[in-house]
Amino acid sequence: MYSDTTADQEEKNNYLNHSKGIKSWLTSLDHKRIGVMYLFSILIFFLVGGIFALIVRTELWGPTKTFIDANTYNQAFTYHGTIMTFMVILPLIPSAIGNIILPMQLGAKDVAFPRLNLISYYVYMSGALLAVVTLFVGRVDTGWTFYTPYSIRTGGATILVLAGAFLMGFAAILTALNFIVTVHKLRAPGLTWSKLPLFIWCLYATNIIQMLATPVIALTLMLLTFERLMGIGIFDATLGGDPVLFQHFFWFYSHPAVYIMILPAMGIINEVIPVFSRKTIFGYGGMAVAVFGIALVSFVVWGHHMFTSGQSETANFIFSLITMFVAVPTGIKMFGWIATMYQGSIRLDTPMLYALSFLFVFLVGGLTGVFLATLPLNVHLTDTYFVVAHFHYTMVGGAIMAFLAGLHYWYPKFVGKMYLEIPARIGCVLTFVGFNVTFLPQFVMGIRGLPRRYYDYPPEFTQLNQVSTVGSFLIAFGLLWTFLFLIISAYKGPKAPRNPWGANTLEWQTSSPPYHENFETQPIVTKGPYDYHS
Amino acid sequence: MSHTQTTPGKHHFAHHFKDAHHEFDSCKVGMWLFLLQEVLFFAPLFVAYSLFRSTHPEAFLEASHLLNWKLGAFNTAVLISSSFTMALGVNAAQRGLHRKTVKYLALTILFSIIFLIVKYFEYTHKIHAGLLPAGMFSHPVQHDKTPIFFSIYFMMTGLHGIHVLIGIGLIFWIMMRAKNEEFGPEYFTPVELVGLYWHFVDLVWIYLFPLLYLIR
Numbered sequence: 169m170y171s172d173t174t175a176d177q178e179e180k181n182n183y184l185n186h187s188k189g190i191k192s193w194l195t196s197l198d199h200k201r202i203g204v205m206y207l208f209s210i211l212i213f214f215l216v217g218g219i220f221a222l223i224v225r226t227e228l229w230g231p232t233k234t235f236i237d238a239n240t241y242n243q244a245f246t247y248h249g250t251i252m253t254f255m256v257i258l259p260l261i262p263s264a265i266g267n268i269i270l271p272m273q274l275g276a277k278d279v280a281f282p283r284l285n286l287i288s289y290y291v292y293m294s295g296a297l298l299a300v301v302t303l304f305v306g307r308v309d310t311g312w313t314f315y316t317p318y319s320i321r322t323g324g325a326t327i328l329v330l331a332g333a334f335l336m337g338f339a340a341i342l343t344a345l346n347f348i349v350t351v352h353k354l355r356a357p358g359l360t361w362s363k364l365p366l367f368i369w370c371l372y373a374t375n376i377i378q379m380l381a382t383p384v385i386a387l388t389l390m391l392l393t394f395e396r397l398m399g400i401g402i403f404d405a406t407l408g409g410d411p412v413l414f415q416h417f418f419w420f421y422s423h424p425a426v427y428i429m430i431l432p433a434m435g436i437i438n439e440v441i442p443v444f445s446r447k448t449i450f451g452y453g454g455m456a457v458a459v460f461g462i463a464l465v466s467f468v469v470w471g472h473h474m475f476t477s478g479q480s481e482t483a484n485f486i487f488s489l490i491t492m493f494v495a496v497p498t499g500i501k502m503f504g505w506i507a508t509m510y511q512g513s514i515r516l517d518t519p520m521l522y523a524l525s526f527l528f529v530f531l532v533g534g535l536t537g538v539f540l541a542t543l544p545l546n547v548h549l550t551d552t553y554f555v556v557a558h559f560h561y562t563m564v565g566g567a568i569m570a571f572l573a574g575l576h577y578w579y580p581k582f583v584g585k586m587y588l589e590i591p592a593r594i595g596c597v598l599t600f601v602g603f604n605v606t607f608l609p610q611f612v613m614g615i616r617g618l619p620r621r622y623y624d625y626p627p628e629f630t631q632l633n634q635v636s637t638v639g640s641f642l643i644a645f646g647l648l649w650t651f652l653f654l655i656i657s658a659y660k661g662p663k664a665p666r667n668p669w670g671a672n673t674l675e676w677q678t679s680s681p682p683y684h685e686n687f688e689t690q691p692i693v694t695k696g697p698y699d700y701h702s
Numbered sequence: 703m704s705h706t707q708t709t710p711g712k713h714h715f716a717h718h719f720k721d722a723h724h725e726f727d728s729c730k731v732g733m734w735l736f737l738l739q740e741v742l743f744f745a746p747l748f749v750a751y752s753l754f755r756s757t758h759p760e761a762f763l764e765a766s767h768l769l770n771w772k773l774g775a776f777n778t779a780v781l782i783s784s785s786f787t788m789a790l791g792v793n794a795a796q797r798g799l800h801r802k803t804v805k806y807l808a809l810t811i812l813f814s815i816i817f818l819i820v821k822y823f824e825y826t827h828k829i830h831a832g833l834l835p836a837g838m839f840s841h842p843v844q845h846d847k848t849p850i851f852f853s854i855y856f857m858m859t860g861l862h863g864i865h866v867l868i869g870i871g872l873i874f875w876i877m878m879r880a881k882n883e884e885f886g887p888e889y890f891t892p893v894e895l896v897g898l899y900w901h902f903v904d905l906v907w908i909y910l911f912p913l914l915y916l917i918r
Contacts, residue, residue: 277718280728345735353728354718379735383743391746391857399837400853402750407836408850413753417746685717 182584186684197282198684202289203267204582209293210260211651216300217251218644220244225606225640228633231625238623242309245621249312254333255296257567258425261432262378263292263343265574266371268582270347272675272682273365275356275691280349288342295335302328311621313418316403316411320395327396330389337382337389340428344375344382356674358693365673365697366449369456370435373463377424377431381467385421388414412477419470427466429563430530431459433570434501437523440573441505443671444520445512448698450504458504461497469494475546484543491541498534502527517669518592522573525600529565533558536611551621554614557607565603572596572650579654580664584681587661591653598646605639673697726891733895737902744906747858751913754854758847765851766918768833768841770824774915777820778907784813785904788873788897795893798886803893807877810900814870821863828852858910865903872896 183200186192193201223244227234236244271279279285302308306325310318319326351372355364392414394400401407403414442449449455471479471487505527514520536558540546549555579587609632614620618629625633667676672695678687715725755762791806832840835856839849876892879885885893 278716280718281732282716282718284732341739345732345739348735349728349732352731353724379739380742383739384746387743387746387861391750394835394857398835400857401836401850402853402857404836407853408847409836409853410753413750417749 181683182679182681183684184584184681195286197278197286199271199279199282199285200268200682200686202285203264203269205289206259206267206292207264209296210256210264213251213255213296213300214260217248217256218647220248220251222640222644224248225637227623228625229637230630230633231627239309241623242311242621243307246309246311247303247307250299250308250329250333253312253425253429253563254336255299257429257563258340259292259336259343260429260567260571261436261574262347262371262374262428263288263340265436265571265578266347266432267343269578269675270368270371271350271354272581272678272686273368273673274350274354275359275674275687275693276350276354277685277687279346280353281346284342284346288339288346291335291342292339295332295337295339297332298335299329299332302332313422314389314392314414315418316392316395316414317405319392320404327393330393334386334389334393337386340378341382341386344378347371347375348379356691356693359674362453363693363696364456366438366452366455366459367432367435367673370431370438370459373459374428374431374435377428377463377466381421381424381428384417385425388417388421412474412479415474415477416470419473420467423470423473424463424466426559426563427462429567431462433526433567434459436570436574436577437505437526439671439673440519440523440577441508442698442700443577443669444515444517444523445509446515446670446700447508447512448696448700450507450510451500452696452698454500455504458497458500461500462494465490465494465497472541472546475543476550488541488543488546492538494541495534495538502531502534517576518587518589518596519573519577519669521593521596522569522576525596526566526569526573529561529569529600529603533561533565536561549614551619552614553610553618553620556620557610557614560607560610565607569600569603572599575654577669578675579657580668581675581680581682583658583661584664584679585657585659585661586664586668587657588653591656592650595646595650595653598649599643600646602639602642602644602646605642606636607639609633609636609639670700672699722888726889726894729891729895730898733898737898740902744858744861747854747861748909748913751854751858754847754850758845758850761845761847762851763918764843764845765848765855766915768831769855769915770827771915773820773824774911777817778911780813780817780820781904781907784810784817785901787813788900792890792893792897795880795885795890796887800880800883800885803880803885804877807873807880811870811873811877814866814873818863818866821859855914858914862903862906862910865906869896869900869903872899 183198186198187196193205196202223236224241227236227241227244267279267285271277302325305328306323308322308324308326308329310322310326314326314330351364351368391400391402395403399407401409403409403411405411438449438455469487469491471483472491475484475488516524536554540549540555540558576587576592579585613629613632613636616629618625664680666678666680668680669676674687674691674693675682677691715722719725719728787806787809791803791810794802794806828834832838833852834840834849835853836849839852843849873896876885876896879892
């Protein structure tokens with residue numbers, strides 16, 4: 169493929185050593201460096217959010233007080249939820265992996281607006297820091313949902329967290345805008361819409377949701393800020409307003425937002441499964457359309473979060489019905505992946521192991537979603553641990569498993585070294601087992617009626633809670649193990665070739681790690697992204 | 703004025719674009735997408751307006767009598783004129799008429815400042831009369847939901863006002879660049895984009911004016 173001299177050339181001239189010093193990173197307009205900065209920042213927040221998860225789980229080891237008081241417990245689950253949703257899972261795949269991979273899969277030198285890309289990063293960081301700084305200047309206990317009227321009355325530096333979420337939303341909008349223009353305007357010659365890798369299709373659908381839904385939450389959080397500052401009363405019943413209106417606005421964003429988390433995850437699975445099955449993806453067109461089906465339906469189902477909020481019976485019925493439709497495109501995707509693997513030559517490398525874990529946990533998460541969409545069941549299960557388990561199966565099991573699949577899949581491209589295969593597989597198994605040990609018992613507790621977010625619980629739930637807590641420490645161990653070996657691999661791993669997996673998408677046609685401007689010459693696309701046999 | 707800053711036809715487009723036109727096209731798509739998200743940004747306020755209006759029409763009727771529609775109409779005319787001068791400014795920039803560009807952009811800024819001055823007098827009058835957001839409302843009214851109208855009024859016009867302020871800053875920036883003769887038939891992207899933004903800001907007001915001042 170390439171001689172030693174070109175290998176030396178690549179060694180000398182890639183995006184990692186193109187220029188040196190911390191300042192060359194902090195002011196870089198290179199989409200790959202910005203992506204790496206996102207990746208590191210988000211992983212640090214992931215660690216912080218994870219510590220809060222462990223605090224919550226440890227407190228729940230037994231009924232009543234284990235080691236923190238009720239108020240601290242409320243703050244702990246608030247920070248766990250806020251950090252994990254706004255700072256970690258929402259930007260994780262699009263802003264970190266997407267930033268690095270999207271322009272390369274398109275055969276472009278950069279995103280359409282590199283400076284805007286860097287600005288988005290700093291807007292995101294200032295928002296994240298504003299929110300985190302409240303840990304030291306007046307902690308927040310509203311839960312990540314900021315429901316009124318409690319969020320208007322409670323103390324703490326709630327406004328700072330609201331402002332932080334506002335800024336992070338703004339960053340997400342700018343990133344989405346940037347990516348959409350990039351996909352439209354910077355595709356390589358020959359890369360027609362019907363040859364786009366499905367990862368791009370998924371990011372594109374995600375970006376549309378980000379652009380259309382995020383402004384709504386931004387304004388809502390702004391109104392809530394003014395509600396606290398000067399009592400505008402729009403969400404305050406004592407002043408003539410309507411607290412349920414807040415819930416409508418909140419879920420008009422936050423329901424599509426769960427698809428901001430899961431669609432890019434599906435995008436990664438779309439890439440990994442064909443490569444490690446050595447087969448063309450099953451039903452390319454259907455897989456792409458299904459993503460847009462999910463994106464479209466995501467905007468009209470928000471009311472299923474509010475079945476017990478007092479909205480009308482008719483609204484409940486309609487929202488329940490439309491929510492069921494989400495299962496159709498999602499089902500198409502599940503069957504598409506399974507059909508892709510059918511009769512393929514499957515290689516069980518770490519990315520594929522994570523992808524298979526994804527299929528399992530996402531199936532559980534998706535099917536329990538159908539349970540919750542069912543109106544009478546929902547009334548019974550609302551605000552119980554069943555809901556907690558359901559959305560962790562989709563958000564953690566879905567988004568994080570897929571993220572880890574993608575991280576291992578593209579690791580050779582990012583770093584230029586192969587990760588160490590055996591420890592990576594062990595890490596995957598640990599995380600997968602830990603995950604199920606944590607959240608399967610929560611389904612049972614939920615069905616038996618244990619409400620979420622409670623500090624205390626009846627003694628008969630002790631055993632299941634303890635299993636769940638043990639599981640959470642197993643996840644923590646598995647993730648620390650995984651990241652430890654990823655760090656070690658950067659030093660000790662064998663040098664990565666250009667295309668270790670034999671994949672067809674464009675990012676594998678350049679050196680590992682890629683050049684500063686991605687490709688030596690402008691790539692020209694002649695065959696489809698999953699065309700392995702021609 | 704320096705004439706050497708950019709020679710027409712030699713605009714340096716960013717390295718990842720094919721040519722200057724490719725860059726212009728991409729920027730324009732970006733701006734339209736930005737305006738699309740702006741629509742969604744204002745949307746919750748319009749929803750809140752419709753909701754409270756449909757549940758409490760009598761309060762909104764009372765409240766709209768407390769606004770001065772003549773000042774609103776005057777401001778509407780001012781903003782529409784500013785959109786007109788902005789369009790003339792964009793046109794002049796496209797044709798490379800530097801002095802005309804500066805003149806029209808200066809006029810646009812003038813109109814928008816007049817708009818803000820009128821808004822300032824409207825606001826001070828309301829503040830003195832106690833017509834404030836619900837939490838601070840102190841004007842005698844018949845319907846207990848009337849204060850909510852003023853919450854929505856201040857949020858909507860305030861958010862619009864912030865957009866006007868940002869617009870003034872942007873127009874000033876491109877006016878300075880026009881003064882340096884940076885724009886011509888080959889490169890006028892910033893003027894075009896700020897123009898689009900400014901028309902959007904006007905359009906928002908064209909909805910706000912009848913909704914808040916006129917409908918009774």
